[in-house]
Amino acid sequence: MAKVALIGTCDTKLQELLFLRDRIQDTTGVRTILVDVGRNETKHDAISISQSELLAKYGGGKNISELSRGEFIKFIAHVASEAVKELYQSGTIDGVVSVGGSGGTSLASAIMRGVLPIGFPKLIVSTIASGDTSRIVGETDMMLMYSVVDVAGLNQVPRDVLGNAGAAIAAAALSYAGRKANKATRPSSKKRVGITMFGVTTPGADAIRSHLESNYPIETYVFHATGNGGRSMERLVRDGELDAVIDLTTTEICDLVMGGVMSAGDGRLDAAAEVGVPTIISLGATDMANFGAKDTVPARFRDRTIIEHNPITTLVRSSADDCRQVGEFIC
Amino acid sequence: MAKVALIGTCDTKLQELLFLRDRIQDTTGVRTILVDVGRNETKHDAISISQSELLAKYGGGKNISELSRGEFIKFIAHVASEAVKELYQSGTIDGVVSVGGSGGTSLASAIMRGVLPIGFPKLIVSTIASGDTSRIVGETDMMLMYSVVDVAGLNQVPRDVLGNAGAAIAAAALSYAGRKANKATRPSSKKRVGITMFGVTTPGADAIRSHLESNYPIETYVFHATGNGGRSMERLVRDGELDAVIDLTTTEICDLVMGGVMSAGDGRLDAAAEVGVPTIISLGATDMANFGAKDTVPARFRDRTIIEHNPITTLVRSSADDCRQVGEFIC
Numbered sequence: 093m094a095k096v097a098l099i100g101t102c103d104t105k106l107q108e109l110l111f112l113r114d115r116i117q118d119t120t121g122v123r124t125i126l127v128d129v130g131r132n133e134t135k136h137d138a139i140s141i142s143q144s145e146l147l148a149k150y151g152g153g154k155n156i157s158e159l160s161r162g163e164f165i166k167f168i169a170h171v172a173s174e175a176v177k178e179l180y181q182s183g184t185i186d187g188v189v190s191v192g193g194s195g196g197t198s199l200a201s202a203i204m205r206g207v208l209p210i211g212f213p214k215l216i217v218s219t220i221a222s223g224d225t226s227r228i229v230g231e232t233d234m235m236l237m238y239s240v241v242d243v244a245g246l247n248q249v250p251r252d253v254l255g256n257a258g259a260a261i262a263a264a265a266l267s268y269a270g271r272k273a274n275k276a277t278r279p280s281s282k283k284r285v286g287i288t289m290f291g292v293t294t295p296g297a298d299a300i301r302s303h304l305e306s307n308y309p310i311e312t313y314v315f316h317a318t319g320n321g322g323r324s325m326e327r328l329v330r331d332g333e334l335d336a337v338i339d340l341t342t343t344e345i346c347d348l349v350m351g352g353v354m355s356a357g358d359g360r361l362d363a364a365a366e367v368g369v370p371t372i373i374s375l376g377a378t379d380m381a382n383f384g385a386k387d388t389v390p391a392r393f394r395d396r397t398i399i400e401h402n403p404i405t406t407l408v409r410s411s412a413d414d415c416r417q418v419g420e421f422i423c
Numbered sequence: 424m425a426k427v428a429l430i431g432t433c434d435t436k437l438q439e440l441l442f443l444r445d446r447i448q449d450t451t452g453v454r455t456i457l458v459d460v461g462r463n464e465t466k467h468d469a470i471s472i473s474q475s476e477l478l479a480k481y482g483g484g485k486n487i488s489e490l491s492r493g494e495f496i497k498f499i500a501h502v503a504s505e506a507v508k509e510l511y512q513s514g515t516i517d518g519v520v521s522v523g524g525s526g527g528t529s530l531a532s533a534i535m536r537g538v539l540p541i542g543f544p545k546l547i548v549s550t551i552a553s554g555d556t557s558r559i560v561g562e563t564d565m566m567l568m569y570s571v572v573d574v575a576g577l578n579q580v581p582r583d584v585l586g587n588a589g590a591a592i593a594a595a596a597l598s599y600a601g602r603k604a605n606k607a608t609r610p611s612s613k614k615r616v617g618i619t620m621f622g623v624t625t626p627g628a629d630a631i632r633s634h635l636e637s638n639y640p641i642e643t644y645v646f647h648a649t650g651n652g653g654r655s656m657e658r659l660v661r662d663g664e665l666d667a668v669i670d671l672t673t674t675e676i677c678d679l680v681m682g683g684v685m686s687a688g689d690g691r692l693d694a695a696a697e698v699g700v701p702t703i704i705s706l707g708a709t710d711m712a713n714f715g716a717k718d719t720v721p722a723r724f725r726d727r728t729i730i731e732h733n734p735i736t737t738l739v740r741s742s743a744d745d746c747r748q749v750g751e752f753i754c
Contacts, residue, residue, distance in 0.1 A: 248664065
């Protein structure tokens with residue numbers, strides 16, 4: 093029996109959540125755990141973990157009536173994350189799904205990004221899935237599906253969309269449950285090495301991959317240094333999915349220093365050091381930072397060497413001082 | 424038996440496509456049709472529609488060797504769209520899936536957006552699914568899943584990700600096939616009315632919904648006028664999924680005129696007129712255009728009334744001349 097956690101605000105979206113729950117449970121061998129993250133307590137037989145139970149068990153009995161909407165979302169996301177983490181760690185759930193607007197998507201995605209590893213099935217049906225999703229998906233394998241119409245009532249479009257979504261997450265959960273059972277009995281014999289790559293470092297990365305995979309029992313994982321790529325690699329390091337890292341392409345640090353669009357934040361390089369995974373760090377592509385269309389390059393770089401890579405990507409040469417800062421960041 | 428069209432560049436991603444194909448076919452009652460959209464012809468027993476067959480049957484035997492990469496992608500997307508449209512219209516397929524990098528995602532999403540209706544299962548596993556997806560997803564219910572690592576080789580991460588994706592699209596296709604069989608025998612008795620809404624027009628839209636649904640055999644569909652919302656509504660009009668439109672909120676035209684971020688393009692209002700669906704057009708929220716964070720508002724609007732709605736949304740009052748242009752666009 094596979095189980096899917098269904099996260100939603102029952103005070104505003106109960107009808108849609110129940111419809112989605114039924115579509116999930118249409119799949120033989122799949123059941124749901126409905127977690128209510130609504131602002132106002134809802135009572136319904138279908139709710140497995142009620143809002144008051146969440147608050148009592150994981151929220152220290154805090155009085156939420158005084159919280160603003162923003163404070164409440166942050167608090168309930170934290171509290172529900174604790175509950176979902178417990179469900180995951182005890183092996184109770186094999187997938188997680190949500191349906192909501194911008195608030196619900198922000199809440200559910202924070203839980204999914206925060207406590208569930210890559211490879212664990214995650215899906216959000218959302219009114220904001222067609223647009224900039226980097227703050228929703230982040231460095232994870234979350235599936236996003238645009239709801240097309242507002243999530244308010246069950247006409248034919250939401251019935252079709254939620255029908256597809258329910259079937260999809262149920263089947264992904266069954267697949268995950270099957271793999272989990274197999275992995276427990278068959279540990280991989282190969283070591284896993286992450287490599288960071290960019291256009292200009294591809295020949296180097298390819299040579300490393302070929303050398304490692306031809307000569308050792310090693311699998312390599314390539315991450316494009318686009319901001320999300322570096323974060324994804326560090327995520328997998330923290331999830332225990334990589335045994336070593338060849339951080340060939342640290343251009344994201346150059347973007348951090350110069351204000352480019354492919355920064356991976358100021359925590360880049362932290363994961364391997366924290367977890368204690370062997371790492372080689374190099375300086376691939378730190379001779380440039382990435383910007384969008386040419387007219388978006390900040391005026392302060394007007395005198396630099398600028399390369400228009402394509403209509404939406406412009407490269408700016410790093411200065412001696414930028415490179416010094418990259419070096420200091422690494423050290 | 425449900426069938427899933429699997430679209431991919433077999434010259435560069437055959438291993439991943441075959442792995443995904445096997446995961447789809449793990450689901451009882453689901454088979455695949457592998458369509459090769461690669462630049463170079465690939466021969467493999469698993470390929471159902473080969474690149475040369477695509478070109479011969481739908482491409483007028485054009486010589487592709489002279490085409491640049493960009494020209495080829497455009498051409499093969501057009502040719503493969505014809506093939507997929509034929510598979511859809513003949514009722515042969517119940518879902519479509521792809522796995523690829525930026526080129527493959529652009530190609531496969533163009534096919535899915537172009538020839539498949541909302542409600543038909545669509546999924547892309549992509550290296551560019553965490554970021555701005557509006558040009559990929561557009562106004563459709565396409566599911567996107569970030570591949571996390573580069574799509575190049577089958578380590579544990581892509582095996583997990585593609586395992587989830589294969590199970591998900593197979594099950595969604597089964598669900599769609601089931602709904603298709605039911606719909607053929609049970610036509611809906613209710614008429615379907617689309618309504619465009621925005622924060623400031625919500626009370627009006629709610630009153631309309633309540634009046635229509637209480638007094639007539641009508642279902643209403645609400646679309647947020649965010650650019651994607653207006654486009655989604657027009658898409659459903661073209662798909663024959665709406666019987667009438669109350670276009671209460673035409674603020675997207677104001678964004679088009681003023682250069683705001685929520686324009687739905689200059690084809691807005693065309694669909695209902697083209698298809699001949701009864702429509703009432705009003706002027707909801709055309710008193711403002713939408714921009715991002717306050718510092719992104721163009722300098723030419725410095726003297727207007729500006730409202731900082733939240734840290735990422737700023738509203739600018741339309742001028743008499745802007746409003747005249749909105750009126751001319753509508754007429």
